[in-house]
Amino acid sequence: MKTALITGATAGFGAAAARLFTAAGWRVIGTGRRADRLEALAAELGPDKFHGAVFDIRDDAARDAALDTLPEAFRGINLLVNNAGLALGTQPAQQADLQNWRTMIDTNVTALVSITHKLLPLLIERKGAIINLSSVAATYPYGGGNVYGGTKAFVKQFSLNLRSDLAGTGVRVTSIEPGMAETEFTLVRTGSQEASEKLYGGANPMTAEDIAAMLLWVASLPLHLNINVMEMMPVNQSFAGFAVHRAG
Ligand SMILES: NC(=O)c1ccc[n+]([C@@H]2O[C@H](COP(=O)([O-])OP(=O)(O)OC[C@H]3O[C@@H](n4cnc5c(N)ncnc54)[C@H](OP(=O)(O)O)[C@@H]3O)[C@@H](O)[C@H]2O)c1
Known part of the structure; x- marks a missing residue:
């Protein structure tokens, strides 16, 4: 039985992936700050x-304390999500909160x-895998994306560079x-349930289960195959045009 460590398993993609991976026969370590949600998942x-x-x-320190005392059965991690x-x-x-950027x-x-x-x-020892959640924001800029897009561009490029260093492992x-x-995600971003419902309303967005299915697919491929980058959108989402500001 393989073991996946999925960070951020208290909501969204991570919770859906925890459900899907366990149903597919994996052991899952799910992390997050909300203990009640992790307890509910363990019960489920x-x-x-x-x-x-x-x-x-x-x-x-808190991460090390948790990961250094994992139950025996969960110590052989094969996959880090x-x-x-x-x-x-x-x-x-120009109007953003600096503390938000730092967080x-x-x-x-x-x-x-x-x-x-x-x-x-451990992942090298076990010839394991790493799946990083970047975003379309890594590649396509949008108004207000600023530092969020920057962090996701980092995640994408870090992933590609990790591949270079891990060649042969x-x-x-x-x-x-x-x-x-x-x-x-949008509730956290805006602090507003109304803003969240407005963004997703009528757009037929992807679901957490859609993304979890792609994570499981990537994790289940034959060991000689590496998906470097995988980008996906709901059909109703596409690209904005270039913006041109005109004087006067
Ligand atoms: N939803 C989208 O449209 C979308 C698109 C592209 C990429 N993504 C990326 O996909 C990933 C998952 O997003 P989601 O949509 O599933 O969002 P979500 O529903 O808000 O879930 C986010 C998860 O991250 C965890 N997390 C956040 N800050 C944390 C911290 N300081 N310590 C520990 N855990 C923390 C949360 O756990 P706690 O709050 O319990 O700690 C939660 O489990 C994110 O990296 C996001 O940037 C999302």
């Missing part, structure tokens, strides 16, 4: 299949590389780059 999926590890992904992340704010850069960088970049660094020796690395998917 069974403690033999799901272990909740409660810590703030930005807290190195770096999913925990967030956007904060939709304002243009996004701390969570989406610093914490992601830190947990990856910790688990790399058997470790696979994939950057998953979704467009609009309905989760708690």
Whole structure:
């Protein structure tokens, strides 16, 4: 039985992936700050299949305390899904809150590389895999995307560079780059349920289960295959044109 460590399993993609991977026969370690949600998942999926590890992904000491004391059955991690992340704010850069920028960088970049660094020796030993949640925001700019897009561009390029360094180790690395998917993402970003419902309303967005299915597909491919980058959008989402500002 293989084991996946999925960060950010208390909501959205991570919770859907925890359900799908356990149903497909994997053991899952799910992380997040909301202990009640991880406890509910453990009750739903069974403690033999799901272990909740409660810590703030930005807290190195708390992360190490949780990961260094995993139950025996969950120690042989084969797959790291770096999913925990967030956007904060939709304002243009010149009006954005600096603390929001720092929180996004701390969570989406610093914490992601830190947990990856910790688990790399084990993943190399086990010829495992890493799947990183980037975004279409890594490639396509949009108003208010500023630092969020910057963090996701980092995740994409870090994934590609990891592949270079890991050549010959058997470790696979994939950057998953979704467009609009309905989760708690917009509620977290805006702090407004109404804004969240307005964004997704009538758009037929992707679902957390759509993304979880792609994660499981990537993780289940034959070991000689590496998906480098995978980008997906709902059919109703496409690209904005270039903006031109005219004087006068
Ligand atoms: N939804 C989209 O349209 C979309 C598109 C492209 C990429 N993404 C990316 O996909 C990933 C998952 O997003 P989602 O849509 O599933 O969002 P979500 O429903 O808001 O879930 C985010 C998860 O990240 C965890 N997380 C956030 N900050 C954390 C922290 N400091 N410590 C520990 N865990 C933390 C949350 O757990 P706790 O709050 O319990 O700690 C939660 O489990 C993110 O990296 C996001 O940027 C989302």
